Amino acid sequence: MLELAAGKSSSSGDLTVHDSPLVIRGMTVSYGQKPAIFSVDMTVQPGAMTAIIGPNGAGKSTLLKAALGIVKPLSGQVLVFGKALDRQRARIAYVPQRASVDWDFPTRVIDVVLMGLSRELGLLGRVRMRHMAHAMECLHRVGMHEFADRQIGQLSGGQQQRVFLARALAQDADLYLLDEPFAGVDAATEKAIISVLKSLKEAGKTVVVVHHDLATVTDYFDHVFLINTRKVAEGPVEQAFTAETLQAAYGGRLATAQIDQISGTAG
Amino acid sequence: MSGEEFVPLSLTPLLIGTFAAIACALPGNFLVLRKQALIGDAISHVVLPGIVVAFLVTGAISTWPMMLGAAGAAVVAVVLIETIRRLGQIEPGAAMGVVFTTMFAGGVLLLEQTDTSSVHLDVEHALYGSLESLIWLDATGWSSLLDPVALAGLPPELARIALTLVGVSLFVWLFWRPLKISTFDEGFARTIGIRTGALGMALVISAAIAAVAAFDAVGSIIVIAMFICPPAAARMMTDRLETQIAWSVVFAILSAVSGYILAGYGPLWLGGSDSVSAAGMIATMSGLILAFAAVFGPCRMRAAAPGPG
Amino acid sequence: MLWDALTLQLGYNATLVAIGATLLGFSAGVTGTFLFLRKRALVSDAISHATLPGVCIAFMVLVALGGTGRNLIGLLSGSAISAAVGLLCMNWLIRRTRLAEDAAIGAVLSVFFGFGIVLLTIIQTMGVGRQAGLEGFLLGSTAGMLWSDALIIAIGGAATLLLVMIIRRPMMMVAFDSEYAAALGLPVHRIDLAMMGLVMAVTVVGLKIVGLILIVALLIIPAVTARFWSDRSDHVVLLSGVIGGLSGYLGAAVSASAPNLPTGPIIVLFSFGFFVLSLFLAPVRGVLAAIVRHLRFQRRVHIRQGLLALAQGQNIYEPYTLRLLRQAGLARPDGVATDAGRAQAAKALRDEKRWEIVRADNAHEAAAALYDGLRDIETVLTRDQIDDIDRRIGGPREVRP
Numbered sequence: 001m002l003e004l005a006a007g008k009s010s011s012s013g014d015l016t017v018h019d020s021p022l023v024i025r026g027m028t029v030s031y032g033q034k035p036a037i038f039s040v041d042m043t044v045q046p047g048a049m050t051a052i053i054g055p056n057g058a059g060k061s062t063l064l065k066a067a068l069g070i071v072k073p074l075s076g077q078v079l080v081f082g083k084a085l086d087r088q089r090a091r092i093a094y095v096p097q098r099a100s101v102d103w104d105f106p107t108r109v110i111d112v113v114l115m116g117l118s119r120e121l122g123l124l125g126r127v128r129m130r131h132m133a134h135a136m137e138c139l140h141r142v143g144m145h146e147f148a149d150r151q152i153g154q155l156s157g158g159q160q161q162r163v164f165l166a167r168a169l170a171q172d173a174d175l176y177l178l179d180e181p182f183a184g185v186d187a188a189t190e191k192a193i194i195s196v197l198k199s200l201k202e203a204g205k206t207v208v209v210v211h212h213d214l215a216t217v218t219d220y221f222d223h224v225f226l227i228n229t230r231k232v233a234e235g236p237v238e239q240a241f242t243a244e245t246l247q248a249a250y251g252g253r254l255a256t257a258q259i260d261q262i263s264g265t266a267g
Numbered sequence: 268m269s270g271e272e273f274v275p276l277s278l279t280p281l282l283i284g285t286f287a288a289i290a291c292a293l294p295g296n297f298l299v300l301r302k303q304a305l306i307g308d309a310i311s312h313v314v315l316p317g318i319v320v321a322f323l324v325t326g327a328i329s330t331w332p333m334m335l336g337a338a339g340a341a342v343v344a345v346v347l348i349e350t351i352r353r354l355g356q357i358e359p360g361a362a363m364g365v366v367f368t369t370m371f372a373g374g375v376l377l378l379e380q381t382d383t384s385s386v387h388l389d390v391e392h393a394l395y396g397s398l399e400s401l402i403w404l405d406a407t408g409w410s411s412l413l414d415p416v417a418l419a420g421l422p423p424e425l426a427r428i429a430l431t432l433v434g435v436s437l438f439v440w441l442f443w444r445p446l447k448i449s450t451f452d453e454g455f456a457r458t459i460g461i462r463t464g465a466l467g468m469a470l471v472i473s474a475a476i477a478a479v480a481a482f483d484a485v486g487s488i489i490v491i492a493m494f495i496c497p498p499a500a501a502r503m504m505t506d507r508l509e510t511q512i513a514w515s516v517v518f519a520i521l522s523a524v525s526g527y528i529l530a531g532y533g534p535l536w537l538g539g540s541d542s543v544s545a546a547g548m549i550a551t552m553s554g555l556i557l558a559f560a561a562v563f564g565p566c567r568m569r570a571a572a573p574g575p576g
Numbered sequence: 577m578l579w580d581a582l583t584l585q586l587g588y589n590a591t592l593v594a595i596g597a598t599l600l601g602f603s604a605g606v607t608g609t610f611l612f613l614r615k616r617a618l619v620s621d622a623i624s625h626a627t628l629p630g631v632c633i634a635f636m637v638l639v640a641l642g643g644t645g646r647n648l649i650g651l652l653s654g655s656a657i658s659a660a661v662g663l664l665c666m667n668w669l670i671r672r673t674r675l676a677e678d679a680a681i682g683a684v685l686s687v688f689f690g691f692g693i694v695l696l697t698i699i700q701t702m703g704v705g706r707q708a709g710l711e712g713f714l715l716g717s718t719a720g721m722l723w724s725d726a727l728i729i730a731i732g733g734a735a736t737l738l739l740v741m742i743i744r745r746p747m748m749m750v751a752f753d754s755e756y757a758a759a760l761g762l763p764v765h766r767i768d769l770a771m772m773g774l775v776m777a778v779t780v781v782g783l784k785i786v787g788l789i790l791i792v793a794l795l796i797i798p799a800v801t802a803r804f805w806s807d808r809s810d811h812v813v814l815l816s817g818v819i820g821g822l823s824g825y826l827g828a829a830v831s832a833s834a835p836n837l838p839t840g841p842i843i844v845l846f847s848f849g850f851f852v853l854s855l856f857l858a859p860v861r862g863v864l865a866a867i868v869r870h871l872r873f874q875r876r877v878h879i880r881q882g883l884l885a886l887a888q889g890q891n892i893y894e895p896y897t898l899r900l901l902r903q904a905g906l907a908r909p910d911g912v913a914t915d916a917g918r919a920q921a922a923k924a925l926r927d928e929k930r931w932e933i934v935r936a937d938n939a940h941e942a943a944a945a946l947y948d949g950l951r952d953i954e955t956v957l958t959r960d961q962i963d964d965i966d967r968r969i970g971g972p973r974e975v976r977p
Contacts, residue, residue, distance in 0.1 A: 089460040151506035304678040361617040368793030369848040372841035395693045492686035541701040550690020569674040
């Protein structure tokens with residue numbers, strides 16, 4: 001009985017559009033004449049941690065950006081908690097890839113975190129003590145509170161990544177989208193980020209992460225979405241993260257031995 | 268110097284120069300941070316064709332049609348640059364170079380084709396302005412500041428640039444937060460619903476308005492110095508945007524005042540008899556301030572820690 | 577009148593100007609191409625504006641030495657020196673401070689120009705009328721051009737061209753991939769400086785004809801225009817030279833044919849005309865070609881997605897997809913497939929399966945790299961290979977959960 005119920009709730013087929021934090025339908029995005037992603041459907045499980053996985057250039061980041069309306073798709077629809085994206089912006093928080101930001105910008109760490117509160121503050125709302133306290137608390141959660149007064153470009157890569165996670169935390173969203181948060185960061189940062197993400201999950205939030213390290217997928221995530229221009233597989237880790245799906249996603253590019261090793265840890 | 272001399276001859280040019288410098292420096296801060304400093308270059312070059320076209324349409328030298336013509340030309344230029352950049356997949360610098368040189372050439376051609384000998388409109392004036400001529404003839408001394416009759420005789424450029432300064436300051440104050448966020452991290456700005464395209468356009472238009480209003484006083488090319496030099500120098504003084512803006516205003520005032528005074532009185536001190544171009548001197552002073560900041564500014568170097576990658 | 581101008585029959589001075597402008601246009605086009613490909617087109621703006629103080633100082637020196645200040649070689653040398661100083665200031669700002677290139681360009685061009693204006697007003701007070709020749713450097717002035725002036729322009733232009741030809745290979749390598757060029761041991765920084773030096777030479781030579789503000793156009797527009805027509809760098813360089821030369825020639829001729837047609841602006845407007853034609857009409861990179869391509873591509877994407885949806889019995893959400901399918905006779909207005917639609921949908925689905933096999937198979941890695949969701953599998957694999965894949969797919973079989 002119990003097993004049956006568990007199996008049912010974790011299969012994506014039964015989920016209606018309104019239950020899911022993020023539904024993507026028929027999404028095609030093309031830079032020039034080559035589609036980066038082609039006709040992709042995705043249904044994100046509420047309250048889960050989902051990894052978007054695929055080889056380089058498979059369209060992982062593009063999928064995330066299309067979901068957020070940062071790039072314009074050739075075709076396709078996005079529904080956030082069952083509604084159009086523009087009406088649900090307050091419920092999404094996004095952590096971009098580090099390369100997309102102007103690191104030389106004259107701004108301090110605490111200012112960056114306060115940017116996460118800008119919807120709440122509006123155009124002219126003053127930053128009050130409680131906003132400051134909230135921002136400091138978010139910095140505390142990622143272990144960066146001692147750096148609040150530093151200029152953002154003076155931090156290491158991992159520290160910068162944690163600041164951007166703190167900004168997303170300050171938004172107090174229901175759906176968190178992160179683009180390669182673990183790329184090129186130190187081990188301490190990776191640990192700090194994953195523990196924050198797990199605490200988000202425990203609080204009932206939904207987390208979607210573009211991820212590149214196959215070795216940590218089973219440790220960190222409960223759902224995966226495999227993509228290589230098209231969707232390859234989607235579902236709970238134990239069902240969708242197998243040697244077969246990896247072979248389909250990575251093709252000849254992934255050494256078979258590596259797949260065996262990973263699916264060994266997965267199984 | 269006595270009020271009888273200072274108020275009619277120097278007060279208004281000094282105020283106009285200062286207001287123009289601040290009005291350009293405020294949007295200039297964001298243009299420099301967005302790596303769009305040369306938009307200021309492009310805008311200032313197309314002010315000339317805009318004014319010529321406005322003159323051809325209305326047949327008279329009147330303020331508002333010319334302001335509209337110049338602002339319109341700036342918008343046309345920015346739209347053209349963006350269109351050419353996207354359609355032709357050309358890098359922005361080259362697209363700018365194509366557009367503003369062509370529009371400038373068109374302006375010069377139209378000017379030569381038109382009989383403007385009877386009116387006060389010539390290329391040299393358009394290129395480097397005449398701040399010195401914006402004097403307040405009705406003033407007799409400090410008391411004129413309280414005299415309604417004399418005040419009515421203030422050069423109209425003063426009211427125009429003051430109004431522009433208020434407008435530009437309001438824009439920056441009102442959209443401070445979205446401007447800051449979208450300049451720092453455009454992708455994030457879009458995810459929280461900021462219309463980054465429209466905001467970027469509004470910034471360019473406010474810069475264009477500042478350029479047009481400052482144009483009378485300092486001409487079209489020296490405006491570029493006011494867009495770029497004070498903000499660039501200010502960036503080297505601090506790592507906080509709020510402080511940077513404050514520094515840029517200080518530098519703008521400093522270059523306007525010192526430039527005007529040096530142009531008017533410097534040659535006399537050196538034994539000469541005639542003053543030199545105040546607009547040119549303001550640009551020169553802003554360049555010297557930038558040079559000092561580049562050598563001594565506490566934040567002149569890029570951040571030490573590697574950013575991305 | 578225009579015909580006389582085009583055939584160089586409008587007299588001595590007009591002919592001189594036309595020849596000079598053609599040469600200038602050609603060398604500016606060629607030199608500007610390297611700058612454009614290096615993505616530093618607007619550096620020329622800083623260089624050209626920075627010539628003004630040099631011209632003024634040279635004039636003052638010449639007058640102080642007892643001359644009239646009209647010696648073109650003297651004035652051009654002065655302009656070259658101050659342009660070089662401007663260039664060094666710009667490089668220093670970029671390398672030694674946190675300023676980005678655009679801010680450095682803008683700061684140098686406006687400050688140097690402003691200082692030049694200050695000097696110009698000083699010259700104005702030195703004696704009435706003397707400065708008339710100097711203001712011609714702002715916008716160019718070809719009236720009363722002398723044989724010696726034309727000779728200087730011709731020699732300067734030819735010398736610049738020769739230098740470009742000599743160092744074109746290293747300049748192109750740096751423009752294409754400066755890191756790779758550095759890895760090969762090329763002195764990238766010095767090659768960049770040499771390129772800037774050539775741009776400076778063209779600017780200085782062009783001051784007399786088109787003036788310091790419009791010379792930028794001759795360095796940028798022909799290069800951008802030529803880029804539309806070819807993907808080969810040597811062709812782009814040559815074409816850019818031809819476009820620049822043609823603009824110079826036509827502009828000079830037309831400007832000589834009627835009064836009140838200043839040479840510089842007319843030359844610039846001709847080159848812009850070539851640019852607009854190329855922007856729209858160039859065969860591959862032109863706008864019309866791109867629009868046609870994009871619309872076709874979007875159609876293919878939508879039809880393909882629609883067919884796959886039909887094959888898998890899914891709903892079609894996008895009205896545009898449904899309209900395309902209906903127009904092609906593949907679906908009925910209510911979204912149900914026609915016979916033809918079913919047949920094509922089945923083929924599309926089968927192709928997807930074939931691709932799946934190809935992409936999972938190490939042996940087909942080269943073919944798999946070509947997958948983009950749209951490519952017909954027949955274009956990358958032989959009939960035999962496809963048959964082999966079909967055998968592996970087997971007949972219709974149960975769909976796994």
